[in-house]
Amino acid sequence: MSSRWEETFNRRNLARLKVEAHATLYIDKNIKKGLRIKNISPRGVGGLVDFRVENGAKVEILLLYPFFNEPVKQAATVAWCKEINESTWELGLDFGPDSELDLTSYFSQK
Numbered sequence: 001m002s003s004r005w006e007e008t009f010n011r012r013n014l015a016r017l018k019v020e021a022h023a024t025l026y027i028d029k030n031i032k033k034g035l036r037i038k039n040i041s042p043r044g045v046g047g048l049v050d051f052r053v054e055n056g057a058k059v060e061i062l063l064l065y066p067f068f069n070e071p072v073k074q075a076a077t078v079a080w081c082k083e084i085n086e087s088t089w090e091l092g093l094d095f096g097p098d099s100e101l102d103l104t105s106y107f108s109q110k
Helices: 004-009 104-109
Strands: 017-028 031-041 044-049 058-063 072-085 088-094
Touching: 017 044, 044 072
Parallel strands: none
Antiparallel strands: 017 031, 017 058, 031 044, 044 088, 058 072, 072 088
């Protein structure tokens, strides 16, 4: 059974760009983990992590080069997280319908 977040995230109304990039995921103010980004859109990110994250969890992601010249921290909700194997989870992050994340310059370079 899919959640509301998963349904929203999987609509894919916005173009997604396949990428190989790294970001920092802030689970809370004291816990930060690495995230390997596999795709990105102005509305969200899909990627791989080495830990399980609860669906609906509120997180922040720190995006760096190649997306922006300066670091950008973006609030997100974990839309879905599924186990790939015992040490890898795939997840989708949703920035929300009011996301102001502007990837226009990055998308126009591709």
